Amino acid sequence: MVTGGSSGIGKATVARLKDLGATLVLGGRNNRGLRNEFYLDLSDLKSVERFTRAVKEDGVPDLILSCAAEIYCGDPEGAEPDLSTDGYDATFATNALGLQALLRGFEGEAKQPEKVVIVASKLERQGIIDPQVIKETRGRRMNRREGKFDSVKNYADSKLCNQLLATTLAERWKNTKVLTVSPGMVDTGLWRNFPPWFQTISMPIRAVALRTPEDAALGVTFALAAEEIEGVESGSFMVDGRVEECSEAGRDKEKGRMLWDVCEELIVDGINR
Numbered sequence: 001m002v003t004g005g006s007s008g009i010g011k012a013t014v015a016r017l018k019d020l021g022a023t024l025v026l027g028g029r030n031n032r033g034l035r036n037e038f039y040l041d042l043s044d045l046k047s048v049e050r051f052t053r054a055v056k057e058d059g060v061p062d063l064i065l066s067c068a069a070e071i072y073c074g075d076p077e078g079a080e081p082d083l084s085t086d087g088y089d090a091t092f093a094t095n096a097l098g099l100q101a102l103l104r105g106f107e108g109e110a111k112q113p114e115k116v117v118i119v120a121s122k123l124e125r126q127g128i129i130d131p132q133v134i135k136e137t138r139g140r141r142m143n144r145r146e147g148k149f150d151s152v153k154n155y156a157d158s159k160l161c162n163q164l165l166a167t168t169l170a171e172r173w174k175n176t177k178v179l180t181v182s183p184g185m186v187d188t189g190l191w192r193n194f195p196p197w198f199q200t201i202s203m204p205i206r207a208v209a210l211r212t213p214e215d216a217a218l219g220v221t222f223a224l225a226a227e228e229i230e231g232v233e234s235g236s237f238m239v240d241g242r243v244e245e246c247s248e249a250g251r252d253k254e255k256g257r258m259l260w261d262v263c264e265e266l267i268v269d270g271i272n273r
């Protein structure tokens, strides 16, 4: 089961998985009417719940690959983040909360997925997460950073959430191997919410200096399907087929558990609203 399979790294990985003979189920907002596609908007918790229910009708997937993400830019003055359907910071809702909601949908089933691979980012090292602030602001803030809202820092915070989620999931799901993968800097549509001037200036640089999605898909496919991954410990952070240490904050089990609990409350609120 793949999220974010409609473009960029996810799309390139889906192509590789098809070559390997995988049977795929895709979730996204821009489906092409294929039989194995379901509508999924990760920023809308009711949509996530409907998606997991639909997927489970055919059983719990063996492998779950999370590629979906957004970087929302906030209002033009840069003071406030964009908000999701459920009223949470939209980047946090899409990249972190929606992913936890999706995974918890498979918790407690008789069969557990063999593997969960989350496409993460080294930017997590610049992230700050304070579960207490998430609780107090009802998911509108991930921390109390000083200064104006900064979309890239906010995205980095959401990628630290991914790392903490993997740390927690590795503890909760004993029979599942949970891995995060850094794909490097890749030329994809991830910057689509940035202003047109940014797109124009950065396009030639991105095309020359960054990896292609096909290159990045190699590391993701390796984490999903390589025999060599068998010896790798659950909760590991993979970079180009090797285990690296993620940030100390990303390995903080206590914070990971607190974040899980706070997100759990927001998810239940969002679903019942």
Ligand SMILES: NC(=O)c1ccc[n+]([C@@H]2O[C@H](COP(=O)([O-])OP(=O)(O)OC[C@H]3O[C@@H](n4cnc5c(N)ncnc54)[C@H](OP(=O)(O)O)[C@@H]3O)[C@@H](O)[C@H]2O)c1
Residues within 6 Å of the ligand: 003, 004, 005, 006, 007, 008, 009, 010, 027, 028, 029, 030, 031, 040, 041, 042, 043, 044, 066, 067, 068, 069, 070, 094, 119, 120, 121, 122, 182, 183, 184, 185, 186, 187, 188, 189, 190, 191
């Ligand atoms: N590009 C980089 O340099 C880079 C570096 C480090 C990590 N990453 C990570 O790599 C992963 C893949 O990103 P990418 O670079 O390939 O970007 P991308 O081409 O923009 O792909 C992002 C995917 O996320 C899906 N998506 C976004 N919002 C969604 C929502 N609300 N619900 C469901 N799906 C949603 C999009 O699908 P639809 O629009 O069809 O719904 C799209 O397929 C992300 O986790 C990103 O954080 C990227």
